[in-house]
Amino acid sequence: MTIHHLAENNSVLNTFIAELRDVTTQKDRLRFRRNIERIGEVLGYELSKTLKFSEKEVNTPLGTSKINLPEENVVICSILRAGIPLHNGLLNYFDKAENSFISAYRHHPNNDEEFEILVEYIASPSLEGKTLILADPMMATGRSFVNVLKALERLGKPEKIHLVSVIGAQEGIDYVSEHFPENSTLWIATVDKQLDERGYIVPGLGDAGDLAYGSKLQH
Template structure:
């Protein structure tokens, strides 16, 4: 389902919403949280990849030869914003294991909230590839915009952004910088707090995935 912004797609499937609710619980263990991120990401992949290109191939069934359609996973790139994007990456790779993987290392300065890049590695020939950037949270939007800016320099065939939880401020920031990039999210929460965290949110996704807090 699309929100009022036609480039924003709110994934409201009951299974996705059920698992997002379980993730919000502050008493969810690291193992439980990590598993839920994996499961939600795999479920969201079905919606995100709804328009992925396919081509026809011949296939021999036990009874006869026929034709079917397959995707070219090698033309698909999941670009993970480190470190928390790894959680979504793993879930989506379960659905499309042949996809290529890119990484962009970003961190947000806790005082200025300015994004700093420390790592960038993408597959070659991005103009021939569809790139899906993944990060669990779209809060201020600074990291998402910085990642999309950097990847856009390589002129990929297409760009999408996927997150689990977003907020109006982050969506607005991304829309201003990249109005043509579709955004897929499982939740649009109320607002940011004074520290740049989403409310009600689910806390720091990276810390909860990796058990570092």
């Protein structure tokens, strides 16, 4: 798997990441969602540089202009619910993309720290021969991405797979790298070194879904 870690180079992206982490700024849900969306835009822009392009002609009021435009059939698949702002950021740049939505959540069957990832809902077009962008802001253990990939197998084999995430733990990145096809690519804003005993990213930013949309009843 090819990994693009954008925070390795300083840019305005650092500002968006800092505000996402900051406990004071997090109190503004609108800004929290917007920062994830903006990070999605940055990641989508960088990702777009690797797509196939072909020359097209565009008619202007004064003549004809030739320009290279992307030609791949893109499907953006976000993992509900935290993935929605990230999905919107990607869709702002890939506005002609098809869209897919899938649920994946941590289920604690014994009401302790042990959990399993359950996938219960999929709404998606065919993925056969297309470019699949899987979006989830947090890559902790990596198990959500892997379980989602398995759930999507019946919808066809993508030609390419791009994973897009805001914050990941190195352990989760290693796990995903082991289970995704070798030609997959990860686009991630920043990487933290470790997980805590509950499998949450440290220092991370907390629960992205709750911070974006409010707290929920636990399963």
